[in-house]
Amino acid sequence: MYCLWCDEELIVHVNWLNLFQPESRMNVCDQCKKNFIKIEGKVCVKCGRPFERLKCHDCIRWDEFYDGDDPLLKNVSLYMYNEFMKEVITRWKYRGDYIIGELFRLAFLAKFKEQYLSLLKDVVVVPIPVSRARAMKRGFNQANMLASFLSSTVKDVLVQKHLEKQSKKTRIERMTTINPFSITEPINKSVVLVDDIYTTGRTLRHAASLLKNNGCPEVYAYTLIRS
Amino acid sequence: MYPGTRNEVYFILITILKLAFKKIFVKMKKDQGGLLKGFPVAFDSAKNTSLHPDFLNELSRKFAGKLLTRHEILINDQMFQHLLSETLFQPIPSIQKSILSSPTCNRCNNTKKSLFALIPCTKCNEFHYYCRKCIMMGRVMECEPLYFWTGRSYPWPKLINPCSWTGTLTKAQENAAEKIVDAISEGKELLIWAVTGAGKTEMLFPGITKALEQGKRVCIATPRADVVRELLPRLQQAFSSVQIQGLFSGSRDNDGTAQLIISTTHQLYRYRRAFDVLIIDEIDAFPYHHDASLQFAADRAKKENAALIYLTATPRDRQQDLIASQKLNHVFVPIRFHGHSLPIPTMIHCTSGTKTLPPQFLSWIKNRIKRERQLLVFVPTIKLANDLKKSIAKLLFAENLIFRHSEIEHVHAEDKNREEKILNFRNKKIYTLITTTILERGVTFPSVDVAVLYAGHQVFDEAALVQISGRAGRSPQDPTGEVIFFHDGQTNAMVRAVKAIKQMNKRAEIFKKKKGESR
Numbered sequence: 001m002y003c004l005w006c007d008e009e010l011i012v013h014v015n016w017l018n019l020f021q022p023e024s025r026m027n028v029c030d031q032c033k034k035n036f037i038k039i040e041g042k043v044c045v046k047c048g049r050p051f052e053r054l055k056c057h058d059c060i061r062w063d064e065f066y067d068g069d070d071p072l073l074k075n076v077s078l079y080m081y082n083e084f085m086k087e088v089i090t091r092w093k094y095r096g097d098y099i100i101g102e103l104f105r106l107a108f109l110a111k112f113k114e115q116y117l118s119l120l121k122d123v124v125v126v127p128i129p130v131s132r133a134r135a136m137k138r139g140f141n142q143a144n145m146l147a148s149f150l151s152s153t154v155k156d157v158l159v160q161k162h163l164e165k166q167s168k169k170t171r172i173e174r175m176t177t178i179n180p181f182s183i184t185e186p187i188n189k190s191v192v193l194v195d196d197i198y199t200t201g202r203t204l205r206h207a208a209s210l211l212k213n214n215g216c217p218e219v220y221a222y223t224l225i226r227s
Numbered sequence: 228m229y230p231g232t233r234n235e236v237y238f239i240l241i242t243i244l245k246l247a248f249k250k251i252f253v254k255m256k257k258d259q260g261g262l263l264k265g266f267p268v269a270f271d272s273a274k275n276t277s278l279h280p281d282f283l284n285e286l287s288r289k290f291a292g293k294l295l296t297r298h299e300i301l302i303n304d305q306m307f308q309h310l311l312s313e314t315l316f317q318p319i320p321s322i323q324k325s326i327l328s329s330p331t332c333n334r335c336n337n338t339k340k341s342l343f344a345l346i347p348c349t350k351c352n353e354f355h356y357y358c359r360k361c362i363m364m365g366r367v368m369e370c371e372p373l374y375f376w377t378g379r380s381y382p383w384p385k386l387i388n389p390c391s392w393t394g395t396l397t398k399a400q401e402n403a404a405e406k407i408v409d410a411i412s413e414g415k416e417l418l419i420w421a422v423t424g425a426g427k428t429e430m431l432f433p434g435i436t437k438a439l440e441q442g443k444r445v446c447i448a449t450p451r452a453d454v455v456r457e458l459l460p461r462l463q464q465a466f467s468s469v470q471i472q473g474l475f476s477g478s479r480d481n482d483g484t485a486q487l488i489i490s491t492t493h494q495l496y497r498y499r500r501a502f503d504v505l506i507i508d509e510i511d512a513f514p515y516h517h518d519a520s521l522q523f524a525a526d527r528a529k530k531e532n533a534a535l536i537y538l539t540a541t542p543r544d545r546q547q548d549l550i551a552s553q554k555l556n557h558v559f560v561p562i563r564f565h566g567h568s569l570p571i572p573t574m575i576h577c578t579s580g581t582k583t584l585p586p587q588f589l590s591w592i593k594n595r596i597k598r599e600r601q602l603l604v605f606v607p608t609i610k611l612a613n614d615l616k617k618s619i620a621k622l623l624f625a626e627n628l629i630f631r632h633s634e635i636e637h638v639h640a641e642d643k644n645r646e647e648k649i650l651n652f653r654n655k656k657i658y659t660l661i662t663t664t665i666l667e668r669g670v671t672f673p674s675v676d677v678a679v680l681y682a683g684h685q686v687f688d689e690a691a692l693v694q695i696s697g698r699a700g701r702s703p704q705d706p707t708g709e710v711i712f713f714h715d716g717q718t719n720a721m722v723r724a725v726k727a728i729k730q731m732n733k734r735a736e737i738f739k740k741k742k743g744e745s746r
Contacts, residue, residue: 001341002341007339007341007342083641091362091363095362095363095365095366096346096357096362096366097344097359097362097366098344098345098346098347098357099344099345099346099359135349136349136350137298139346139347139348139349139350139366139368140346140347140349
């Protein structure tokens with residue numbers, strides 16, 4: 001085995017737990033693992049960023065924006081955003097190094113079980129789509145990949161029209177964009193939206209409000225990174 | 228007449244038509260064979276293609292000698308299909324699968340299994356291999372071939388008096404320059420072993436001039452983007468009438484269509500049989516020296532009978548062996564362009580931990596002879612560069628060497644403001660620069676003293692230490708400079724570096740006596 005990030009050779013410890021499940025073995029070296037910083041301790045109850053008090057300013061603004069009826073109930077993120085993460089995401093998403101996603105498999109599933117599966121009984125996972133043109137270019141959708149790591153039912157019911165990249169826009173531009181999604185099938189169970197990154201929460205709320213308008217009782221979000 | 232007869236008649240008619248078409252098609256192909264051999268443009272392209280000769284010319288300028296993915300060829304699909312049907316582009320499978328061993332990437336020659344992975348392809352609905360080794364140049368996938376231009380090659384002009392450089396070469400430089408000119412006109416391989424500060428770039432000018440006059444295409448490749456940035460303006464000045472492009476990841480002008488190209492070795496992945504002259508600067512530098520795929524790319528980028536010139540100040544064992552066994556022609560330039568000898572490093576033993584500055588460094592700063600010289604401090608790691616900045620700043624404030632915090636800076640490979648800081652140091656806006664090994668080579672500061680802290684660290688191998696020592700005493704106005712290795716135990720690398728420098732100085736003396744050069 002080699003480290004997926006730096007390609008250093010790994011010494012794999014095979015034991016009774018992972019003998020028959022090679023995918024549960026480590027695929028990243030200790031040096032690289034140190035750079036992935038998990039979000040722990042006190043967080044904003046709403047968006048999951050590290051925060052000392054109850055609710056962060058951005059989330060209070062979202063409440064005002066939706067008059068107290070925010071379509072997104074809660075977001076949970078796994079990792080913090082830093083320079084290293086930026087590099088990883090660039091290579092994974094934009095360069096299209098698909099296999100890098102495997103780095104997150106175990107940790108992403110573990111936190112999902114801890115945060116959501118213990119609370120919600122019947123839950124459907126919906127990945128945030130990318131437009132067809134971009135999926136063609138990249139070859140894959142990172143949210144689909146993340147969703148496939150989870151143990152719950154995945155339903156890919158959202159479709160996106162081709163729009164400009166969110167990451168190239170300013171905050172105000174991002175706030176005022178029109179809903180880029182359409183829905184192919186209504187879901188009447190609790191939904192957890194899955195995406196790679198929560199920046200302002202705009203995209204996730206567009207998807208959430210669309211789902212709620214089509215009869216979904218409650219919408220949560222689970223993202224890899226909180227930036 | 229029963230209905231079958233009519234069908235038979237149709238069938239015969241169609242067959243005749245097909246045959247006729249085939250004849251025309253074969254004739255066209257033959258013409259294209261002529262095209263490949265290089266008939267005059269206006270004559271053949273007007274005959275067998277609907278494309279305008281000027282457009283074809285433009286295409287060949289852009290794509291001749293390139294090996295590109297479809298994304299890198301900025302032509303719309305319809306036109307591209309047309310060019311394919313006229314066999315102006317030839318598809319080459321990007322990843323070659325084999326049953327017994329791991330796949331091979333045809334762009335970077337990667338065969339390491341861990342650097343291939345499977346990806347579900349949205350176009351073909353199946354899993355494909357892609358290469359992770361050269362993914363920074365854009366992903367190559369099994370189902371997407373690479374394209375190689377098979378139209379005629381571009382007739383690069385025979386330039387008249389391309390060189391606008393008015394300086395003169397020293398005798399040592401001239402000696403090497405003559406050999407380079409010979410190697411270029413005969414298409415040979417040659418290694419130039421020139422000490423740091425010998426004026427390697429200037430030695431190339433006569434050779435490049437000759438090549439451009441003969442209508443050849445020239446590429447200067449180097450492992451480091453910093454060196455490309457440094458070389459580009461110097462060459463633009465020396466060849467002011469020639470279009471020159473500098474290629475590195477993130478460079479503005481990056482289509483690589485100039486006759487004279489300066490490029491990082493990574494960018495050579497995109498070329499195949501493109502250059503008549505390939506000059507590789509700093510062959511012993513990271514990552515070229517360690518990376519077989521870059522050497523593969525360099526080899527593929529040159530034409531079959533191209534001249535290949537290597538430049539280095541510190542040849543590695545492999546090249547030394549080749550020289551010793553006379554498999555590689557070489558010229559040794561033992562003397563700096565200003566004629567003075569190389570500064571010999573002093574080794575100072577220190578007694579201290581890893582967090583604080585050694586007391587010997589403090590006393591050296593206090594007792595330096597020429598305090599107006601800027602200070603270049605090398606440290607082994609980025610973390611140390613960060614940690615030591617504060618304590619060095621404190622020391623310099625106490626010594627009245629700096630008066631503002633902006634006069635001391637540190638740089639490393641991941642520093643975004645690296646170019647700006649280097650420029651400020653060159654313009655003497657910064658007095659002290661703390662750096663990792665990224666500034667060990669290719670950069671010139673006129674008047675500096677050099678200190679290496681923790682010189683015993685493994686990143687400072689012999690080549691690195693010789694290069695670092697070569698940063699001092701580079702200008703004729705101040706041809707000496709102090710070089711100090713602060714260490715807590717001599718390493719072989721240090722001893723060998725000092726020995727090598729002394730030996731080169733000795734050879735310089737012999738050379739001077741022989742040539743009677745006094746400058």
